[in-house]
Amino acid sequence: MxxxxxxxxxxxxxxxxxxxxxxxxxxxxxxxxxxxxxxxxxxxxxxxxxxxxxxxxxxxxxxxxxxxxxxxxxxxxxxxxxxxxxxxxxxxxxxxxxxxxxxxxxxSCIPPVGELRKASNVYGLRNLCDAQAIVKEAEQAENVLIIGSGLVGLDAAYGLLERGKKITIVEMAPQILPVQLDAHGAKSYQRLFEQAGVRFLLGRKACQAQCGADGKIHEVILDNEEKAACDMIIVAAGxxxxxxxxxxxxxxxxxxxxxxxxxxxxxxxxxxxxxxxxxxxxxxxxxxxxxxxxxxxCGVPTEYTDRFAMKNTINFFGLLSLCVGRICQEEGDEIVVCEDQRQYKRAIIKDGKIEGILLQGEISHAGTWQYLIKNQIDVSGIQKDIFKISYADFYRVGERGKYEWAV
Ligand SMILES: Cc1cc2nc3c(=O)[nH]c(=O)nc-3n(C[C@H](O)[C@H](O)[C@H](O)COP(=O)(O)OP(=O)(O)OC[C@H]3O[C@@H](n4cnc5c(N)ncnc54)[C@H](O)[C@@H]3O)c2cc1C
Missing domain, CATH: 3.50.50.60 (FAD/NAD(P)-binding domain)
Structure with a gap:
């Protein structure tokens, strides 16, 4: 074969x-x-x-x-x-x-904005060859403009900060990491990046970008007509x-x-x-x-059953987050939050079932959350703090003395 x-x-x-x-x-x-x-x-x-x-x-x-x-x-x-x-x-x-x-x-997807697709100093970040080209261009670039503040955009920023570059990130959503985190969880990362010197332009779109005589783009015009100067651009917009x-x-x-x-x-x-x-x-x-x-x-029939939920782990500057399932709030959702100095936790519950969880700072019991979301376990009968539930809450000793699911 x-x-x-x-x-x-x-x-x-x-x-x-x-x-x-x-x-x-x-x-x-x-x-x-x-x-x-x-x-x-x-x-x-x-x-x-x-x-x-x-x-x-x-x-x-x-x-x-x-x-x-x-x-x-x-x-x-x-x-x-x-x-x-x-x-x-x-x-x-x-x-x-x-x-x-x-x-x-x-x-990588470079949007058809101005001459972004034509310029010689615009890069996506997908393959090793992209990263090699970025490192080469960065040798002569001081100001780096990153379009998009998802994981790839922040990865690029994180890497280039180490090379001492001045970094500006343009993001059309009002928060960073808009697909991965809620606004509160995202703010923690924004603060850490800002402390490291990154400037964010949130709720802004790149609208115009023309090449100079050298074939490079030296400024990008945003939808509020603000001009963002740059020596190179990394597009991380999907x-x-x-x-x-x-x-x-x-x-x-x-x-x-x-x-x-x-x-x-x-x-x-x-x-x-x-x-x-x-x-x-x-x-x-x-x-x-x-x-x-x-x-x-190989002829061994096996189904892929994990279509249920997005899973993401994020780690920048030592702050760890884990998200499973849905992050965006919808009508009819119950949002449960728990926060202290060490951690931020947020669960989305709908019709008694957990549809999404975000754990930031402290991500223990991730497996339990994943199980509850994947299997759509009804948690409405649980009479305790939702962030303290564990597998034990769903097991009982069955007739033959073995553990089995109680719900
Ligand atoms: C910058 C960056 C950071 C990321 N960080 C994370 C993270 O922290 N956590 C996480 O879970 N995921 C992360 N991801 C996503 C993760 O890397 C991808 O989900 C994963 O690599 C997908 O694997 P794949 O095998 O499907 O495709 P890829 O890893 O993209 O591999 C595709 C392969 O196909 C080859 N290829 C493409 N077109 C052709 C063609 N026409 N002919 C022949 N070969 C071809 C390529 O050369 C490559 O070998 C990140 C991705 C990027 C780009």
């Missing part, structure tokens, strides 16, 4: 390991545009100069030998032909497969599933490649895992999906 995996990120790597564990004779070929395996979550450490390229690798040193995986690196797949069971590389080489995994992630090369393949796409609960696409013998599915945009979910797709590719 020949398994071809497009992408050498965590989804592709985990799929390859799973396939090898289930079938020691399978041919496994990975193909990636990347020339080096690296953790995107660690790119800020590279920007900061705290890690070199080699130490971003998250696989064992002898990964390809150990798992007997072939790797074509530094080459893009430009077409998938399900009828012929072949893919086409940018070199025009055609590669056949029995089972194919699409695990090629997302692309990502898009990297599905462009699937045009004409018949593989259905929505926010990403559409998959069923077995991570199978609309075409025979083609699976998808990781950010390309648009199901999630975080590392642990991409890894899980890679493992599950690998099992299904």
């Amino acid at each position: 020949k398994h071809v995996i497009i992408g050498a990120g965590v989804a592709g790597v985990e799929a390859a390991k799973t396939i090898r564990a289930l079938d020691e004779r399978a041919d496994i070929l990975m193909i990636s545009a990347d020339t080096q395996i690296h953790s995107r979550c660690m790119l800020h450490k590279f920007l900061a100069g705290e890690r070199d390229e080699k130490s971003l690798d998250f696989t064992e040193e002898d990964f390809f030998e150990k798992y007997n995986v072939q790797w074509k690196s530094g080459v893009r797949v430009i077409q998938v032909c399900p009828q012929e069971k072949e893919i086409v590389l940018e070199t025009k080489e055609r590669v056949g497969y029995d089972r194919l995994l699409l695990a090629n992630g997302s692309d 990502v898009r599933a990297s599905v462009g090369y699937l045009d004409g393949s018949g593989i259905l796409c929505d926010r990403g490649v559409s998959v069923d609960s077995y991570l199978k696409t609309s075409q025979q013998d083609i699976y998808a895992a990781g950010d390309i599915t648009g199901l999630s945009g975080i590392w642990p979910n991409a890894a899980d999906q890679g493992r599950i797709a690998g099992k299904n590719m």
Whole structure:
């Protein structure tokens, strides 16, 4: 059986390991545009100069030998032909497969504002090559403008602060980390970044940006006509599933490649895992999906059931946060908050069930929260402080003396 995996990120790597564990004779070929395996979550450490390229690798040193995986690196797949069971590389080489995994992630999205897409000093931060280009540009840049204050924007800021850059972040929402945190939780991070010298322009949109004679943008005009001067720009305003090369393949796409609960696409013998599915945009979910797709590719039917909730951990300046489930408040929600000097906790409850939890500072019992949210356990009968509940509140000793769920 020949398994071809497009992408050498965590989804592709985990799929390859799973396939090898289930079938020691399978041919496994990975193909990636990347020339080096690296953790995107660690790119800020590279920007900061705290890690070199080699130490971003998250696989064992002898990964390809150990798992007997072939790797074509530094080459893009430009077409998938399900009828012929072949893919086409940018070199025009055609590669056949029995089972194919699409695990090629997302692309940074540069909005069509002024000449942002044309300028030579504007970067996304997705791949190691982006980080390398940013470090090079930063050698001659003092003022860095970052558009977007999500995790990627703050990662970029965190890394470049270490290089002594002056950083301004423009964010169109009224708070930073608008997808991950509520306003109160986000404010704690804002303060920490401000103490480190970052300037935030919140509730503002970049509207105009023209290139100078050198092909670079030196100022961005905001929607209130304020001008933000810059020597380089990092755009961290979202990502898009990297599905462009699937045009004409018949593989259905929505926010990403559409998959069923077995991570199978609309075409025979083609699976998808990781950010390309648009199901999630975080590392642990991409890894899980890679493992599950690998099992299904080997004929071991396994469902992906973790579609329920967003999970995020955030750690800047030693302040740790964990969010599971929904963060935005909706009509009919009950919001329960607990705060002291060490921590901030906020739960969203609807119809007796917890739909979202944010833990900041102290993140113990995360597993309990995850369980309650995923399984939609009714907590309305619990007569105690919701932040003090534990598994014990849901267990009882059953007839045969064994623990079982009481709710
Ligand atoms: C700066 C940054 C910080 C992040 N921080 C966190 C964090 O703190 N916590 C967290 O949980 N998540 C974080 N994430 C998200 C996390 O990195 C992703 O969810 C994860 O990397 C997705 O893995 P993947 O295997 O689906 O795709 P990717 O890791 O994106 O890998 C895609 C692979 O496909 C290859 N590829 C792409 N197109 C082609 C093509 N046409 N042909 C061949 N190969 C191709 C690429 O070269 C790459 O090898 C961060 C992401 C970024 C960018």
